Every structure is written in C-alpha cells, then in structure tokens.
Amino acid sequence: MRFKGKDLLGIEDLDASDIDLVLSTAESLREVSEREIKKVPTLRGKTIINLFYEPSTRTRTSFEIAAKRMSADAVNISVSTSSVVKGETIKDTAKNLEAMKPDCIVIRHSASGVPMMLANYVKCSVVNAGDGAHEHPSQALLDMLTVKEKKGAIAGLKLSIIGDITHSRVARSNIYGFTKLGAQVTVAGPPTMVPPGIEKLGCRATSSMDDAIKDADVIMMLRIQLERQKESFFPSVREYSRLYGLDEAKLNRAKKDVLILHPGPINRGVEVSSEVADGPHSLILDQVTNGVAVRMAIFYLLLGAAKE
Amino acid sequence: MNRLIIKGGRFLDPVAGIDGIFNIYVMGGRVASFKPAYADTTEITPGPGVEVIDAKGLLVTPGLIDVHAHLREPGFEYKETIRTGTLAAAAGGFTSILCMANTRPVNDNESVTRYIRKKAEEEGVVNVFPVGAVSVGQNGERLTEMFELKSAGCVAVSDDGMPIVDGGLMRRALEYSKICDLPVISHAEDPTLAGSGAMNEGEVSTRLGLKGIPGAAEESVVARDIALARLTGGRLHIAHVSTRGSVELIRMAKEEGLKVTAEATPHHLTLTDEAVLKYSTNAKMNPPLRSSGDVEALRKGLKDGTIDCVATDHAPQSIMEKDIEFDRAANGVVGIETAFSLIYGLVAEGLLTLNEAVSAMTIEPARAMGLDKGTLRVGSAADIAIIDLAKGWTVDPAKLRSKSKNTPFAGMTLKGVVEKTIVGGKTVYSRE
Amino acid sequence: MDEKGIERALARIAHEILERNKGTEGLVVLGIPTRGYGLAQRLQSIIEGIEGVRLPTGAVDATLYRDDLGIKKEQPSLKKMDIPIPIDGLTIILVDDVLFTGRTIRAAMNALMDFGRPRSIQLAVLVDRGHRELPIKPDYVGKNIPTSLKEGVRVRLKEIDGMSEITVIEKE
Numbered sequence A: 001m002r003f004k005g006k007d008l009l010g011i012e013d014l015d016a017s018d019i020d021l022v023l024s025t026a027e028s029l030r031e032v033s034e035r036e037i038k039k040v041p042t043l044r045g046k047t048i049i050n051l052f053y054e055p056s057t058r059t060r061t062s063f064e065i066a067a068k069r070m071s072a073d074a075v076n077i078s079v080s081t082s083s084v085v086k087g088e089t090i091k092d093t094a095k096n097l098e099a100m101k102p103d104c105i106v107i108r109h110s111a112s113g114v115p116m117m118l119a120n121y122v123k124c125s126v127v128n129a130g131d132g133a134h135e136h137p138s139q140a141l142l143d144m145l146t147v148k149e150k151k152g153a154i155a156g157l158k159l160s161i162i163g164d165i166t167h168s169r170v171a172r173s174n175i176y177g178f179t180k181l182g183a184q185v186t187v188a189g190p191p192t193m194v195p196p197g198i199e200k201l202g203c204r205a206t207s208s209m210d211d212a213i214k215d216a217d218v219i220m221m222l223r224i225q226l227e228r229q230k231e232s233f234f235p236s237v238r239e240y241s242r243l244y245g246l247d248e249a250k251l252n253r254a255k256k257d258v259l260i261l262h263p264g265p266i267n268r269g270v271e272v273s274s275e276v277a278d279g280p281h282s283l284i285l286d287q288v289t290n291g292v293a294v295r296m297a298i299f300y301l302l303l304g305a306a307k308e
Numbered sequence B: 001m002n003r004l005i006i007k008g009g010r011f012l013d014p015v016a017g018i019d020g021i022f023n024i025y026v027m028g029g030r031v032a033s034f035k036p037a038y039a040d041t042t043e044i045t046p047g048p049g050v051e052v053i054d055a056k057g058l059l060v061t062p063g064l065i066d067v068h069a070h071l072r073e074p075g076f077e078y079k080e081t082i083r084t085g086t087l088a089a090a091a092g093g094f095t096s097i098l099c100m101a102n103t104r105p106v107n108d109n110e111s112v113t114r115y116i117r118k119k120a121e122e123e124g125v126v127n128v129f130p131v132g133a134v135s136v137g138q139n140g141e142r143l144t145e146m147f148e149l150k151s152a153g154c155v156a157v158s159d160d161g162m163p164i165v166d167g168g169l170m171r172r173a174l175e176y177s178k179i180c181d182l183p184v185i186s187h188a189e190d191p192t193l194a195g196s197g198a199m200n201e202g203e204v205s206t207r208l209g210l211k212g213i214p215g216a217a218e219e220s221v222v223a224r225d226i227a228l229a230r231l232t233g234g235r236l237h238i239a240h241v242s243t244r245g246s247v248e249l250i251r252m253a254k255e256e257g258l259k260v261t262a263e264a265t266p267h268h269l270t271l272t273d274e275a276v277l278k279y280s281t282n283a284k285m286n287p288p289l290r291s292s293g294d295v296e297a298l299r300k301g302l303k304d305g306t307i308d309c310v311a312t313d314h315a316p317q318s319i320m321e322k323d324i325e326f327d328r329a330a331n332g333v334v335g336i337e338t339a340f341s342l343i344y345g346l347v348a349e350g351l352l353t354l355n356e357a358v359s360a361m362t363i364e365p366a367r368a369m370g371l372d373k374g375t376l377r378v379g380s381a382a383d384i385a386i387i388d389l390a391k392g393w394t395v396d397p398a399k400l401r402s403k404s405k406n407t408p409f410a411g412m413t414l415k416g417v418v419e420k421t422i423v424g425g426k427t428v429y430s431r432e
Numbered sequence C: 001m002d003e004k005g006i007e008r009a010l011a012r013i014a015h016e017i018l019e020r021n022k023g024t025e026g027l028v029v030l031g032i033p034t035r036g037y038g039l040a041q042r043l044q045s046i047i048e049g050i051e052g053v054r055l056p057t058g059a060v061d062a063t064l065y066r067d068d069l070g071i072k073k074e075q076p077s078l079k080k081m082d083i084p085i086p087i088d089g090l091t092i093i094l095v096d097d098v099l100f101t102g103r104t105i106r107a108a109m110n111a112l113m114d115f116g117r118p119r120s121i122q123l124a125v126l127v128d129r130g131h132r133e134l135p136i137k138p139d140y141v142g143k144n145i146p147t148s149l150k151e152g153v154r155v156r157l158k159e160i161d162g163m164s165e166i167t168v169i170e171k172e
Helices: A016-034 A057-069 A081-086 A090-098 A114-121 A137-151 A169-180 A209-213 A237-244 A284-303 B082-091 B110-123 B146-152 B167-180 B203-208 B216-232 B244-255 B266-270 B292-304 B339-348 B354-361 B363-369 C003-020 C035-051 C103-113
Strands: A047-052 A073-078 A104-109 A125-131 A158-162 A184-188 A204-206 A218-221 A259-261 B003-013 B018-027 B030-036 B050-054 B059-062 B064-069 B094-099 B127-132 B156-158 B184-186 B236-238 B260-264 B384-394 B413-423 B426-430 C027-031 C057-059 C091-099 C120-128 C140-144 C151-156 C165-170
Touching: A016 A137, A016 A169, A016 A284, A047 A057, A047 A090, A057 A073, A057 A104, A057 A125, A057 A137, A057 A284, A090 A104, A090 A114, A104 A114, A104 A284, A114 A125, A125 A137, A125 A284, A137 A169, A137 A218, A137 A259, A137 A284, A158 A169, A158 A209, A169 A184, A169 A218, A184 A209, A259 A284, B003 B354, B003 B384, B059 B354, B064 B082, B064 B339, B064 B354, B064 B363, B082 B094, B082 B110, B082 B413, B082 B426, B094 B384, B094 B413, B110 B127, B110 B146, B127 B146, B146 B167, B167 B184, B167 B216, B184 B216, B216 B236, B216 B244, B244 B260, B244 B292, B260 B292, B260 B363, B266 B292, B266 B339, B292 B354, B339 B354, B339 B384, B339 B413, B354 B363, C003 C035, C003 C120, C003 C140, C003 C165, C027 C035, C035 C057, C035 C091, C035 C120, C091 C103, C091 C151, C103 C120, C120 C151
Parallel strands: A047 A073, A047 A104, A104 A125, A158 A184, A158 A218, A184 A204, A218 A259, B003 B050, B003 B059, B064 B094, B094 B127, B127 B156, B156 B184, B184 B236, B236 B260, C027 C057, C027 C091, C091 C120, C120 C140
Antiparallel strands: B003 B018, B018 B030, B059 B384, B384 B413, B413 B426, C151 C165
C-alpha cells in the first residue's frame, strides 16, 4: 500500500486507513530497535535533512535515530530563529537545500504553516516535526501507537487532553488522530487556553478537570509554557497546578486502568506530579520508544517506493 | 476644442436618477450635454478633433471613486508608485482616489502633500486626493497642522495603517478638524486586543494554529470613536468595517444623527476567513477577513446605507513581504482592479441593485469625503467609466497594472469588465 | 496439488530434514511470511509428530532487505519479524512457499545475518518454479513445477486462505 502524497504535514490530511498503515508499519519496525544490530539497510543511500528552527533535542534525536536505523544518512541543521529575522527566507533555504538533492526534509518551525510552504517549494518529501500551534503529526502517531499497544484498539476509547490547548500542536494533531480512529476526545483547560471553535475539530471542551478525568481511558497532560503567565493566560503556576495539575489525589478519581501520556519534556510538579509521572499509569517512556518506531515507519512509507 | 461623444450606452447616474440609453457629449473635458439616444438626431461622425466611443450594450457611469487606497509613494516605490497605482485605478474604472498618509515620509505636512499632488499631476492618470496624517509621523502623539494640510490639498485626515490608541488624541482630532471641515478616517483597532494576531479569531485560526484577532478589537474602538463623534460633533468616517458588531454600532450612530460615515472593502464583502486556509498570505490583511455572519452583516449594511460606500483599501505589498511565514507576512491586498467586478458580483447574486452598487462606488464615497464628484451634470468634469456587464474575466495577477500582485482573487472568474475609463474627457484606460 | 498433496510433500521434506541433520539437535525453523511462515508451522508439527520434539519456529520478514525498494511504485507492507531464540551456531531451516528468482531468499538471509551467525542455513520450499537470478539452490523441494515467465504460481493454505491448493496462473 502506498502512502498518499509525498509529504506528512498534518493528521488533518490523513484518513483512518493512512493512520492504520503508519501504526501497523511502526509495530513491525519496533523490533529493529530491540536487536543487537539496530539497523536495517532499507533506506540505504537516502538523505534526510533535519531542519530545526526551534530547539528540540528530543524530537530531533528521535528523527535522527529513526533515519539511521533505516540506514538513511541524516544531517541536522539547526537555525536559530533570531538569525532568521535578518537571514534568508524559507524559500531561499528550501531551494538551497533542494540543490543538495535530499530525499526528505524534516522541519520544525515556530510559525504555523511553514512545512506546507516548504512542501510547495521542494520536490522531495517534507515531514512536519511541529509547526507553531498547528500540528505535530509524528507525536500524535506515536501517542496513538502507544495507546493501541496498551489497549489493543483506539476505537471506543475516551481521551482527555488537559492543559494549554490554544498553543498546542500536540493537542490539535491528537484531536484529529484519535477522533479519526473512533475515540471520543475531550479537551480541558482554563478558558484562557481553550481556543474558540475547538469543538469543530471533533472534540468536546470543558474547563473542569474532574469532568475531563472521570471517565477517561487515556489522559494526555500537556506541557505548560511558564512564560504564558506573563501574558495572563493563568495567574500563577501554583493556581494552575492546583486546578489542572495531575497528582495522585486527582488520579484517584479516574478509572483504575487509566493511561497517562505526556509529550515531554515534563514540568514536574506543575502539570504532572512526580509520583504520577513515574507511577504505574505513566507511559511517558513508552512514548519515547514508540517515537523512533513511528518515525522509521514514516520514512519507510514516504521514501520506500519509487518516486512518481 | 476637442470633442468626445459616447454613443448609445446605458447611462446610469444615481444622483440624477437617470438609467437609460443616452448619447453623452463632452467638450473641453467637461460634460456638454446628454441626449436620449432615441431623440438624438445629430449626425455623429468621428473626425478631426471628434472622438466617438460606441458604447452600445455597455454601462456608462460617473467615474468610480475610491476613498481608501495606498499608493506607497513616497518611500515604498518598490510596492507601488503614483504612476502604477493610478494606472491600476484607471483599469478598475476609478477616476478619483484618496491616498493614505502612511508613506515614508508620512504625509503629515504640506510639503509631502504638495509632492504627492505634483507627482500625481505629472505622472498620474486619475484624480488623486491626498489624505493627511492625524498625528505627526503617525506616532499617535501630536496633531498635525490640519489647516495647512487642507490648504495643500488634503481632503481628509487619517493615521490609517496605525490605530489611534490614545482616546484623548482622537477627541482632539475630531474637535480640531472642524476648523477645516476635514473628516477623520478611523482605522478602528485596539492593539492590545489584536495583539500579535494574524487573522480573524475563530474556528479557522484554531485549526491553523494562528493567533486570532477578535472582532472586539475593532468594535471597542468603533464604539469609542462614535462616542467621541457625539461628544465633539466632528466628522467621523470608519474605515474598512469588518464585523457585524461594528455595523450595528454605526447603524445606531446614524439613527442618532451623528456625523458618522463608513466604508467596507470588496474583500470583506466577498471573502471569509476560510480564504486563509492553506496559509495563503494574500488573504492576510488588517482588519482580517471575518466569518460568514460578519460578511452577511456587511452586505446588509451596504444595502441599507449603514455602510455608505465601498472602498478598496488597495494595499500593495511586494513578494518579499508576502512569500514568507504567515505570521511575519505583511498585511494588505491589492484591490483596485477587482473592486467593481466583485461588487457587481453582489448585484448578480441579487443582493444589491445595480443602482445601489454604482451609488456606493460613486456618489456615496464623494459625499462621505465632501468631494464634488460622483455624478455627471452639464459642466462637470467628464470622469466616466464604461463597463461591459455581460463579459467575464479571470483574475491573473501577472496581468494586473499594480506593481504588486498580492490579490486573494487569483484564478477567480468575475463578471463585469471595465472597457474604458475617462478622466476629464481624456481616455486614460482602454481595454486591449 | 491439493491439501493432501501438500501434506505429503511436507511430510517428505520433514523426513529429509531429520535425516540430513541426524535428528532435531540445533535446528530452528523460520518461515518467510505469509505462507512460508504457515508452512514452517506445519513442518514444526509434523516433526513433533515424528520425533516428539517441538522445534523453535518463527518468522523472518525479508521486506526491509529487499533489493527492489525504491524501484517499485508501491512499497510492500511490512510483516512480522519473529526470531524466537538467538540463532548463533544453530542450523536454520528457512521455509518459503515458492522459489523463483531467489531474491527474497537472499534478502531473508541478509536479515538473518543481522541477528547472529548461524552454523548453516538450509532452504525448504514447497514449489520450485525455476528462473533463478541469483546462485541459490534449495535443499528441500516439495515439487518442481516448470513454468514460463508469463505464468505465476499461486499457493493457498487452508489456515490462511480457507482452502489449500497450488495452481499455475497466467499473469495479466
């Protein structure tokens, strides 16, 4: 089966069968990372450029390891956004990189929509590794893989995403992904951080933490950017964490077999208490492991067939 | 003396209440006479000094008037010049335009105003009426010398492009401008509410993960300015109205009898924020494209006269400012060449009568700015647009006369083609 | 060939494996998914019936090692890789349904080498249809079916396809 299109820009563009294909491919590839020799020759001779305009050691490393385990050559380019203001445009960067004949560019940018711009400029595949508050498709795919691994299936589950929904690309991609696979998604956070019209994406919105956790099969806690306090999205870390932080007391009101996800890096004691982050419900490290498998699957599906 | 005869066209002049087949005689750049074609027995033959335009099957109207254009000169000639901007205006059927003060240097003193007028006389092809700044350097701090600006040729004052944040300054502007009877054009926006927003706040901004600008950012300042118009008795004109709430506020102000007028742009009357999907920077402007409910309210407002006129907010931006990240891309769309066709589209949809549409693009903008334009009488300057309503065209940015190509209407097929534009009896645009 | 024929061929192959390797010591049976893996499981139970020993059995998916990735319009979907025990020093009975060009077997052997250093690899196939493109020769063959390149051989197994048969089909 062929993956539709040359790029992976967002989960909104995928249908359920595309997502299933990525997940089943990732399930097969998970084994490679368990081997003594963690490498398969599949993408020998392919060049993958990780173009990161935003610092992210975790995601960049995950993409890099995934590329290397598939035998592709991975090159990392980190551009500090401050130099970009005076520097060359995305278009010029795109054309320059393309002249080096890469097979795929993985891009992370603080402005929403940049991966789509890039994909319009270049012929090679483009993978969105997170753009502004828009989408972070590989994160949502690894979240779905992690939940599927534990629960067997996604359909019929209840997922609650809690925190700063407004500024979260992880929330958007997961709302699209989980609803497409038949889960019911609830988002919860202070009204200052739940954006207008979010229900139109297919989820339910609430400002009550209790409402969000009581029937949930899966709780996804989002990282809170502490800088948001300065813009009055919330008055203090103390009050935020009291209302929307997940600690053991709140966890006791959730289902006994609830799963806890967090895209990382965690602010311990703010959105998740240490006991919960390290506790039996937490899948935070499974997410990291699955991240590599999902990104290997993305590369295989985008680069494993002849070009059009 | 040179003569021009426009023969057999459908002449529509809302002020005169004329809609019929007329022959129009122009002599020395002024209208000499109108004759109903059926009663005109004059032998019309072109000859030396006599030009004849056969307008059979075409609409003939007073030249269109745009009270809101950015010609970018002086200072931003790479985006537009008075030459290219007026050529574009002529191609859109416009014969008179107001140009905003946010040039570099800002048009905040009579020498800049005189420069613009001189350039317009030398290189421009339509009548150009400068708008002076309200505050020096558009800094929102000190009032400009409005009397001198008026003496030099400004017909209104505005800090358009920048909101006037300081309510006290806006009050003084509305009071002081009464000396010279200049309308104050308000770019109504509360920057603390607009923040770093890049588009309308709503479902689409949520989907795209772009920061939104709520309608309240505009409405709160419209409300403030109306209150100040009541307080001062000054002439207030609200630029580029974009929300339902603003329309309601203006409607109430008019019912109260305040000296408030308002304009809406063709893009706000025809597009919603869904045009931004796919991060199209050519759909990025300020105020942003709003929801379908807002568009509906604007259309109703235009129909019932709450919105007095159509103004293009023609805002050329170069590819350097547009072909970049959406967040960083400049605001603005070019619109002077597509304006009539878009408004005629509303006529074709049955939302406006042709009379209302022509009125909103001729006499109403003239009245709002106090210009002696927008209608054709014997003796008035022969500013005329000739339009083929039956013909359609597809918007091709490469073919626009404007120096900049930032249109959100690229590829769309519109109805109503401007055939000829005549300014002071001289044909300044003729479709190839 | 029908179910009975397939069973008979597999029984013979099982006996040959045991004879050649002098019993079950150090043997592991790995099938290439999907049908090669089905055949491997069948061999496992036949050998268990004969010797009373249940050989470790698994699957080796050769997809990631294929030499035609990036050439075909569609990439093949990945199957399961299941190597049940460390293979160093063991004798692997590699099982597939149809042996044709030999390229899949090459890919499967490369995959196995990434898991360790087996003592030897022996190849068992249900059908050898000829047309080898690589120097690969089977050790155990259920049936030789000479074919033309215009033909294909289709193997169906009842546990996978609901019925068992081997047929020669015309390719479109």
